[in-house]
Amino acid sequence: MDRIFDPDIDPAPLIGKRVAIIGYGNQGRAQSLNLHDSGIDVVVGLRDGSTTAAEVQAVGLATASLGDAVASAELVMLLIPDETMAGVYGQIEPHLRPGAALGFSHGLAIHFKFIKPRSDLDVFLLAPKGPGTALRSLYVAGDGMTSLWAVAQDSSGNARATALAYGQAIGSGRAGLIASSFAEECEADLFNEGAVVWGAVPEVLIAGFDTLVEAGISPEVAYMECVGELKLLAGLIEARGIAGMREAISNTAELGALIGGPQVIGDDVRTAMRALLATVRDGSFARALSDEEASGYPLLRAARRKARGLAVEAARLKLED
Structure with missing residues (x-):
């Protein structure tokens, strides 16, 4: 490097x-x-x-x-x-x-x-x-x-x-x-935005919150567990790496991660990630971005409205009161 x-x-x-x-x-x-x-x-x-x-x-x-x-x-x-x-x-x-x-x-x-x-x-x-x-x-x-x-x-x-x-x-x-290179930076950045940090991670947080609430856990507790601890994870990874993060958490959490992580993020997710990367590399995403701007951002506007109405957002606001 x-x-x-x-x-x-x-x-x-x-x-x-x-x-x-x-x-x-x-x-x-x-x-x-x-x-x-x-x-x-x-x-x-x-x-x-x-x-x-x-x-x-x-x-x-x-x-x-x-x-x-x-x-x-x-x-x-x-x-x-x-x-x-x-x-x-x-x-x-x-x-x-x-x-x-x-x-x-x-x-x-x-x-x-x-x-x-x-x-x-x-x-x-x-x-x-x-x-x-x-x-x-x-x-x-x-x-x-x-x-x-x-x-x-x-x-x-x-x-x-x-x-x-x-x-x-x-x-x-x-x-x-x-x-x-322009190609490497662009493709890696677009992939990360869609498949990892800004795309998949929020969806996992929402899915985890919804799963707990559907099972009878209060929205506030579900929010603290599934969303609130994310900053702890990010801080540990930044300071110690992924391996060091796992060594820093309790044995209970580490074993839970070992068993549960691969169940949620399996081969089907990796296949979907490869497919998403292909749409980045072939220009499909770039064309979609251009089309979205030309039409006045209807998809982004609708997604922002939907996100504001999610139950996980209501729980966050209640905790901030």
Whole structure:
């Protein structure tokens, strides 16, 4: 594994350069502030009439229209939702300087050709492996978040150096930068989101809660058992790994996990995971994402409404009263 840390990174590619951040969401805010605190000249590009301008300016960051921000920068970082990138890139491409660098924190738009960058541009990936809130809090604490980096297009011959310097400037060189590719980062991330952390884990929590309630356990106890202990699991795995987590829990819990885990997560689940990965790799998911955006997000809106009405949510709210 090629893992690079601050001492082996040359900051020169960003010295005296301006970085334009397009998108001031979870990653955009964190990366902008980390860059600014690292002494980088940062401007946040905003759409005309954006209500975010005052918020951005209040934390000491410069703002400009999308076109002006891009035209003023040697490096442009696209940190907007994947499904909107093609439209925004079409708006900013005429303003991109010849030989500029174009960066991403997720590989989807390039890997699945939502965007086909101009041939004169350097195109790189710098993907923090966690949410922007954590990226920022770690930076402020003097720590960093591991990031993946990759180069898709190296017009200048300096794309690798630029990617690493950018990773250093947002604090990831403190934790390590790992070489990857747009395809690997994109496919692994989409698979994890659908099949593991954001997809399967919540469904397992809901199913466990429902099973206990159907068996006569009170909703509050079912919630504490099936959902509330998840943070304990996450903390133990982060600190000790999966093997260390199992050694840290009681013999009762460990034996229960040994017997019950394979019953729930068996060959049928692994077969379903392989099938899901196939839909990621063949572009089916990327097309579904594009279609969802084009139709106004009906599936996501309906799913959010349904989730708010679940019994497990009612139990959570009752416990918080």
